[in-house]
Amino acid sequence: MNSNGDAVFSCRDLRVFVGDKAIVKGVDLEVRAGEKHALMGPNGSGKSTLANALMGHPSYRVEGEIRLGGERIDHLPPHERARRGMFLGFQYPVAVPGVSVANFLRAAVSARRGADVPVREFRQQMQAAFAELQVPKDFVSRYLNDGFSGGEKKRLEILQMLMLAPTFALLDETDSGLDIDALKVVAEGVNKAAGPATGVLMVTHYQRILNYMKPDRVHVFMGGRIVRAGGPELAHELEARGYDWIAREVGLEPAAAAAEGSRT
Amino acid sequence: MNTGTQQRLEDINQNYAERYGFHDPEDYFLKAPKGIDHELVEMISRKKNEPQWMSDLRHQALDIFRAKPMPTWGDTAMLGEIDFDNIHYYIKPKGEQTSDWNEVPEQIKKTFDRLGIPEAERKFLAGVTAQYESEVVYHSIRADLEKLGVLFMDMDSGLREHPEIVRKYFGTVIPTRDNKFSALNTAAWSGGSFIYVPKGVKVEVPLQAYFRINAENMGQFERTLIIADEGSSVHYIEGCTAPTYSSDSLHSAVVELIAMKGARIRYTTIQNWSTNVFNLVTKRAHAHQDAVVEWVDGNLGSKLTMKYPAIVLKGERAHGEVLSIAFAGHGQHQDAGAKMIHAAPNTTSRIVSKSISKDDGRSSYRGMVKITKGAHGCKTSVECDALLIGEHARSDTYPTMDVAESDVSVEHEARVSKVGEEQLFYLQCRGLDPDKARLMIVNGFIEPFVKELPMEYAVELNRLIELEMEGSVG
Numbered sequence: 001m002n003s004n005g006d007a008v009f010s011c012r013d014l015r016v017f018v019g020d021k022a023i024v025k026g027v028d029l030e031v032r033a034g035e036k037h038a039l040m041g042p043n044g045s046g047k048s049t050l051a052n053a054l055m056g057h058p059s060y061r062v063e064g065e066i067r068l069g070g071e072r073i074d075h076l077p078p079h080e081r082a083r084r085g086m087f088l089g090f091q092y093p094v095a096v097p098g099v100s101v102a103n104f105l106r107a108a109v110s111a112r113r114g115a116d117v118p119v120r121e122f123r124q125q126m127q128a129a130f131a132e133l134q135v136p137k138d139f140v141s142r143y144l145n146d147g148f149s150g151g152e153k154k155r156l157e158i159l160q161m162l163m164l165a166p167t168f169a170l171l172d173e174t175d176s177g178l179d180i181d182a183l184k185v186v187a188e189g190v191n192k193a194a195g196p197a198t199g200v201l202m203v204t205h206y207q208r209i210l211n212y213m214k215p216d217r218v219h220v221f222m223g224g225r226i227v228r229a230g231g232p233e234l235a236h237e238l239e240a241r242g243y244d245w246i247a248r249e250v251g252l253e254p255a256a257a258a259a260e261g262s263r264t
Numbered sequence: 265m266n267t268g269t270q271q272r273l274e275d276i277n278q279n280y281a282e283r284y285g286f287h288d289p290e291d292y293f294l295k296a297p298k299g300i301d302h303e304l305v306e307m308i309s310r311k312k313n314e315p316q317w318m319s320d321l322r323h324q325a326l327d328i329f330r331a332k333p334m335p336t337w338g339d340t341a342m343l344g345e346i347d348f349d350n351i352h353y354y355i356k357p358k359g360e361q362t363s364d365w366n367e368v369p370e371q372i373k374k375t376f377d378r379l380g381i382p383e384a385e386r387k388f389l390a391g392v393t394a395q396y397e398s399e400v401v402y403h404s405i406r407a408d409l410e411k412l413g414v415l416f417m418d419m420d421s422g423l424r425e426h427p428e429i430v431r432k433y434f435g436t437v438i439p440t441r442d443n444k445f446s447a448l449n450t451a452a453w454s455g456g457s458f459i460y461v462p463k464g465v466k467v468e469v470p471l472q473a474y475f476r477i478n479a480e481n482m483g484q485f486e487r488t489l490i491i492a493d494e495g496s497s498v499h500y501i502e503g504c505t506a507p508t509y510s511s512d513s514l515h516s517a518v519v520e521l522i523a524m525k526g527a528r529i530r531y532t533t534i535q536n537w538s539t540n541v542f543n544l545v546t547k548r549a550h551a552h553q554d555a556v557v558e559w560v561d562g563n564l565g566s567k568l569t570m571k572y573p574a575i576v577l578k579g580e581r582a583h584g585e586v587l588s589i590a591f592a593g594h595g596q597h598q599d600a601g602a603k604m605i606h607a608a609p610n611t612t613s614r615i616v617s618k619s620i621s622k623d624d625g626r627s628s629y630r631g632m633v634k635i636t637k638g639a640h641g642c643k644t645s646v647e648c649d650a651l652l653i654g655e656h657a658r659s660d661t662y663p664t665m666d667v668a669e670s671d672v673s674v675e676h677e678a679r680v681s682k683v684g685e686e687q688l689f690y691l692q693c694r695g696l697d698p699d700k701a702r703l704m705i706v707n708g709f710i711e712p713f714v715k716e717l718p719m720e721y722a723v724e725l726n727r728l729i730e731l732e733m734e735g736s737v738g
Contacts, residue, residue: 108694
């Protein structure tokens with residue numbers, strides 16, 4: 001663990017509602033700079049709801065406290081959270097036809113920075129990131145996520161994360177639907193992003209990616225709550241035994257553990 | 265759109281009123297009283313010293329205009345607001361037509377300067393005509409094109425200097441009685457462009473006309489005729505703006521294109537009239553054997569636009585394209601589309617129509633594709649995309665297909681989408697505020713159109729869209 005001790009992200013007693021229905025029922029989390037956390041849970045447990053709500057998705061009503069580097073951000077719109085250094089890697093990145101990857105990246109980097117990034121500097125930065133993640137050059141002129149394969153979309157998410165240099169990166173099932181090579185690229189990207197000033201929370205269903213990104217902490221999310229937390233060994237246990245045993249231990253019906261999420 | 269464009273987009277933040285909606289004090293050589301009758305038509309014809317046949321044609325056209333009922337389709341409610349008696353049908357500004365900007369009356373020159381026309385001319389045009397009210401006040405063509413025999417002038421000069429060509433083709437593509445507004449234009453026409461490109465001559469750099477209305481309740485009726493002789497090619501661009509007034513003006517043009525065997529014509533329009541202008545235009549082309557005609561048609565301004573650029577594919581293997589974009593903001597109705605008539609075998613066509621409706625704006629796609637008996641082996645595709653912004657925006661499509669042969673390929677696709685919550689959220693998660701995110705989505709939507717424009721126009725169009733999008737609530 002190379003944590004320097006400062007919390008880059010925390011939430012306290014976080015509750016998320018769709019209409020009147022509670023999906024997340026009180027979550028406490030803290031991620032420190034340099035740490036990599038994994039939030040694991042069965043399909044349908046509300047993991048994606050949690051991730052989207054943390055970023056400020058307008059479909060949810062949120063109670064409780066969210067902090068980024070000590071500052072409360074739960075009242076801020078998503079773009080303000082992003083500008084302050086929060087990053088959400090999407091499970092299903094959205095296509096925006098007609099907008100080239102280069103234009104989009106430049107707008108995003110400029111927004112994060114609070115000033116227009118000069119063209120030449122931007123090009124260099126983009127080329128470096130492309131090389132680092134072995135992303136084909138023709139991505140630059142393709143339209144954002146339009147006609148991209150699942151693997152290409154996820155690579156582009158990681159590339160954005162590297163270029164935006166977040167202080168807290170939240171990755172929502174960024175590992176799903178990837179072959180082993182793409183998985184390694186994603187894991188390496190995460191490892192690079194999680195520098196001394198950055199914390200990462202990987203939301204995932206599978207243990208697979210954790211072999212490559214080696215989390216410092218693992219949280220098990222079920223029925224709208226974190227029901228277990230531990231070190232990396234917890235992920236291996238989940239891989240070996242599934243989720244049902246934890247559900248039973250904490251008094252949830254295995255089905256109920258999954259039934260409450262609407263966005264997965 | 266490249267990164268440079270994006271940067272320029274962000275620099276500019278003015279509105280239509282400041283940039284285009286201003287007007288000059290009136291200082292005219294002649295301002296006809298409101299309304300149209302035979303006396304006025306006679307006066308216009310005499311002022312222009314026209315041959316008798318044209319004068320006769322005008323008078324007949326006025327009778328046809330009066331006899332024809334208003335269209336019973338389209339936005340009949342808005343059409344009903346036109347008061348034909350409250351329009352000035354002819355205004356001649358002071359000064360004579362010149363090919364030197366310094367000789368253009370000071371005030372008018374200032375206006376065109378402000379609209380960036382002389383600058384554009386210097387940078388990337390092979391010829392320019394600038395029309396102010398009813399008359400072309402400035403005209404130029406590059407000497408090398410003139411030497412090759414390319415004719416580019418205002419229509420009045422065309423009639424004077426090349427009466428045999430004009431008489432041969434005028435009204436052959438769009439007859440006077442085609443519709444009420446083609447009749448009105450034929451009665452009252454003034455200005456517009458006359459272009460003839462000789463056999464085999466390729467005009468590589470665009471020619472441009474710019475149309476400016478200045479007076480309140482003005483009626484502008486330019487008349488354009490473009491003939492591309494065998495194997496030649498030409499790209500013509502037109503732009504237009506007007507001051508913002510509280511009462512209505514009328515713009516009703518007739519544009520006829522003739523692409524001879526193997527010729528190629530591209531006609532690009534960036535229509536940005538103020539929102540008190542009725543824009544009722546008839547545009548049609550004849551494409552002969554192996555010819556290619558493309559209408560690239562952008563409609564941003566006006567109160568009501570009704571315009572359906574048409575191509576009659578008359579010769580074998582002729583190809584026609586209509587690529588259009590319409591932007592309907594508050595109080596606007598863009599009723600636009602295309603007509604494609606396959607009248608010869610193995611002809612091909614493509615229609616791509618994109619519309620954006622915002623606030624209570626309304627856009628309609630009205631299109632017709634016809635494949636006549638005997639036109640074997642034709643191919644056509646129609647693609648309509650509508651983007652709605654906000655709860656009250658409206659979009660309708662009225663496609664008509666009339667196919668008389670069976671060995672043809674006909675594709676039609678129509679989509680209506682909203683600026684998606686998920687797209688907005690995604691872009692917001694990357695730090696873009698909702699206005700920028702929405703603008704980015706809209707710019708992406710029109711990208712297939714924008715990339716067909718010369719760079720300078722692409723910048724201008726993106727900038728205009730940005731103005732239209734300002735402060736919009738999705």
